[in-house]
Amino acid sequence: MNSSEDYKSDYEEYYSNDIEGPCHMINHHKVERALKPYVHSVICILGFIGNVLVIITYAFYKKSKSMTDVYLLNMAIADLLFVVALPLIIYNEYSDWSMGTYVCKMLRGAYSVNLYSGMLLLACISTDRFIAIVMARRSFRLRSRALLYSRIVCTLVWALAFFLSIPTFLYYERYIPSHGNISFEKPGVFLLNVTSEDDSTVSPVCEFRFPDIETADKMKVLIPSTQMAIGFFLPLLIMGFCYTSIIITLLRVRGFQRHKAVRVVLAVVVVFIACHLPYNIALLYDTITMFHLQDCKDVDLLHTIKAVTESVAYLHCCLNPVLYAFVGVKFRNHFRKIVEDLWCLGKKYIQPRRFSRVTSEMYVSSTRRSMDASSTDASSFTM
CATH class of the missing domain: 1.10.287 (Helix Hairpins)
Known part of the structure; x- marks a missing residue:
């Protein structure tokens, strides 16, 4: 087995010695200081109230449920878990993750699970509406056992969301970042982010930490790519196809109520795209340019845009109860x-x-x- 000095020389060959220190990203930090304590607090409060009301209504006032009702209940649970985890994440970020690595993994993992489950449940809702409206005559047998099928589908959705979130549970850690020193606790394992010379000047973070360069390169592309593909583009394609077919079917029926339903469908699609498309475009650009040398101003601008668009995406958990229930x-x-x-x-x-x-x-x-x-x-x- 090679010694730690051999791995250090490999690292120095892999990265140029001319790399400068990290960008300070002043604008990004200013935007985060404004968003997290204020905007995210409003999102948490509204999302908590709206989703709790949905859960109470389904749990105590609606005993007989259709497939869509079960999907909506599970989506409200996913959104509620997210708005409960978000303030804990913000608190830990301001307190240098005082709760430790275990809480870091659990909170970030819970966020990932709720992201995937919420998006996949939106796709399930649109599919169920497509079957109920476009295929109404042929869907009687399927919908007669709606409760059983919907529970099976929801179980599969939660299981898939947890499976896709395994990298988050594995690689998120609380640590003190460093950009100037490299240390090797044992041969064969790179610690890419380790203690700096002056620990008092660097705050601990809860971020991805990989055991070696090869894993880091793969996961930094795989994780955001999976999030975009399954957490946005797949539900968008399913919603686009299903709701387009629904609108065509509803337009053939005369009456005010049907046309009102068409407006509700359009509102659902427009709000979904408006909330999630900007962040996914920023995430896609960040993934493409991840391994390219960039100016600090461009990096600062990109992270600022990601912070703003991510907050806009968070708004969807507040709007889901309004769009899918209260209307x-x-x-x-x-x-x-x-x-x-x-x-x-x-x-x-x-x-x-x-x-x-x-x-x-x-x-x-x-x-x-x-x-x-x-x-x-x-x-x-x-x-």
Whole structure:
């Protein structure tokens, strides 16, 4: 086996000695300081409220579910996990990842799992709508066992999302970055980011850390390429085909409600593209130019654009409940029952003597209405 000095000489041959120090990326850091504490906080609050309401509605007020309902419930769970993990990521970034490497892996891995599962569930929703509307006559047998099939599909989606996130769980670590020194803890293993001469001036980060150069070169291309291919372009193609067919089918039917459904479909597609296309274009450009020598100004600009477009992509978790749930008449009716029940319970405890009998009757009545409504229709909330 070669000694550590041999590996060090290989590293020096691989990289030129003329490489300068890292870019400071001042504009990127300024934008991040503005986005993370303020914009991301608003996204977390709105996303948390919206997705919790969706989960409560499906869990307690809609007992009979279609395939789309099950997909929407799972997508709300994925979005909720994301908005819970995001503030923990921001906190750790400001506290030098004080929670350690294990939390670093779990939070970044959870973000990756939720990204893939959310995007794949959007593709499942569009496919189910395509079958229900375009292939309505031939889909009766399939949709008669909707609950079983939807649970199987959701299980496969979560399993695939976890599988695609394995590199994130493996290679994300908390460490102190260094650009000037190279050390080798044991022969055959490169530590590309290690302790600098003055640890007090460098803050720990939670980023990818690879055991050798070959793995780093492969993974730095494979991970973002997989994210773009399966996390964006595949759902976009499925949504494009399905919703185009749906619009063509709906336009053949006269009536205001059908044309209103067409506008909802267009809004879903437009919002999806507006939220995710800019970030994926920036990510694609970053992947293509990753191994090219670039000016620090260009690197700073690219990372600034990625930070802004990534925040725009985060907005989609807030808009999903509105687009896929609250626009539906049936879902709004169930949500209205939640508000009525909470209002009646509040009146019951605030003024128990005066309103106890009235609020009790209203609460029982509204609960019965919600249970009856949930058992009479198993169609999707959204159309």
